[in-house]
Amino acid sequence: MKPDTAGEILDTMQELIQARGFNAISYQDIADRVGIRKASIHYHFPTKFALGAAVIGRYRARLLEALAAAEAGGSHRAVLAAYLEPFAAFVEGGDKVCLCGALAGEFAALPKPMQEQITQFFTEQQAWLEQLLERGRAAGELRFAGSPRSMARLCFSALQGALLVRRAQGDGQQIRDVIGTIRALLLG
Amino acid sequence: MKPDTAGEILDTMQELIQARGFNAISYQDIADRVGIRKASIHYHFPTKFALGAAVIGRYRARLLEALAAAEAGGSHRAVLAAYLEPFAAFVEGGDKVCLCGALAGEFAALPKPMQEQITQFFTEQQAWLEQLLERGRAAGELRFAGSPRSMARLCFSALQGALLVRRAQGDGQQIRDVIGTIRALLLG
DNA sequence: GTCTATAGGCAGATAGAC
DNA sequence: GTCTATCTGCCTATAGAC
Numbered sequence: 001m002k003p004d005t006a007g008e009i010l011d012t013m014q015e016l017i018q019a020r021g022f023n024a025i026s027y028q029d030i031a032d033r034v035g036i037r038k039a040s041i042h043y044h045f046p047t048k049f050a051l052g053a054a055v056i057g058r059y060r061a062r063l064l065e066a067l068a069a070a071e072a073g074g075s076h077r078a079v080l081a082a083y084l085e086p087f088a089a090f091v092e093g094g095d096k097v098c099l100c101g102a103l104a105g106e107f108a109a110l111p112k113p114m115q116e117q118i119t120q121f122f123t124e125q126q127a128w129l130e131q132l133l134e135r136g137r138a139a140g141e142l143r144f145a146g147s148p149r150s151m152a153r154l155c156f157s158a159l160q161g162a163l164l165v166r167r168a169q170g171d172g173q174q175i176r177d178v179i180g181t182i183r184a185l186l187l188g
Numbered sequence: 189m190k191p192d193t194a195g196e197i198l199d200t201m202q203e204l205i206q207a208r209g210f211n212a213i214s215y216q217d218i219a220d221r222v223g224i225r226k227a228s229i230h231y232h233f234p235t236k237f238a239l240g241a242a243v244i245g246r247y248r249a250r251l252l253e254a255l256a257a258a259e260a261g262g263s264h265r266a267v268l269a270a271y272l273e274p275f276a277a278f279v280e281g282g283d284k285v286c287l288c289g290a291l292a293g294e295f296a297a298l299p300k301p302m303q304e305q306i307t308q309f310f311t312e313q314q315a316w317l318e319q320l321l322e323r324g325r326a327a328g329e330l331r332f333a334g335s336p337r338s339m340a341r342l343c344f345s346a347l348q349g350a351l352l353v354r355r356a357q358g359d360g361q362q363i364r365d366v367i368g369t370i371r372a373l374l375l376g
Numbered sequence: 377g378t379c380t381a382t383a384g385g386c387a388g389a390t391a392g393a394c
Numbered sequence: 395g396t397c398t399a400t401c402t403g404c405c406t407a408t409a410g411a412c
Binding site for chain 1: 285293303349353372
């Protein structure tokens, strides 16, 4: 019934990072939730840092897949809507933030392999959004001032920040307002 | 020459939180930098959580003062410029993020007194910005679509997010782009 | 106010039985 | 693959001398 202990460990670690950050998590916390002993975790992931890097790697891959799926949506406006929709889902999904948003706050306390994965995540996410904005404007579907890069940076930063602020305030309207304003900004 | 050990402890703790987050810091780290023994810290702050709460309290007070000072600037456009200017200074100031931005990533791992201070910080900062936008628009100096509240949330979230993303990317252009885009957005 | 010394607990990690 | 047992080290915090 649970042949995938490694997957459960990854799931648990990811949830805990998104709630508490990396450094507040112990192997004991994970073991308790998965229902194994903490020594068993080392069989699947030799160190805590290796586990952390694995979580980020899976997160990156999943979100790149999600972007690819969104691109199949059709018009650039539809792709934008598909991109923004998951952020709205955060409103109901408890008080989590983006995995890499949480880790960026602890950046200097993380080892280089984890730092590089986080950097890569931000880079590829913003590059994708920049391309969407560029093509959407060229196609006449999106309208905004300034360069696609600057606007992508604004939108991505705002979404990341909104997740953080929302959690501290417990107010889902923060995210909804930011998404709504971004939508209005780009659809002109 | 250093009559204010408590102040030095607060300074050091704040710097370390902004670099690493709260949970990656030990009393040993602080003691080494201040040049005292770690037991001495307990004389000034009984627990690590009390020290954390004190740091946030001072940060809140200082930034509220900064907002008040910015308001003396004159026109609403000048006040906006004075508000945005410190964020640009982050570009040169190493790789720090907002104190509360870092702490928000660890929110669930923090005790209630610290959580409440963080919540208050975000609330008062966004309320101030909302009022500036509202008055600036009423005075005909600022132009933007949507409600002042939604736009304040967008701008504040974007600034917080930009600090996070910038650190992970080591690219100061992230902040400059976001500030520039916000300025263009509000000065219409 | 700062120190030395230490308590008491938990961290991540390893060895080896099953 | 998961377990028990254990290691070593660091953590926050306290007690009491100076």
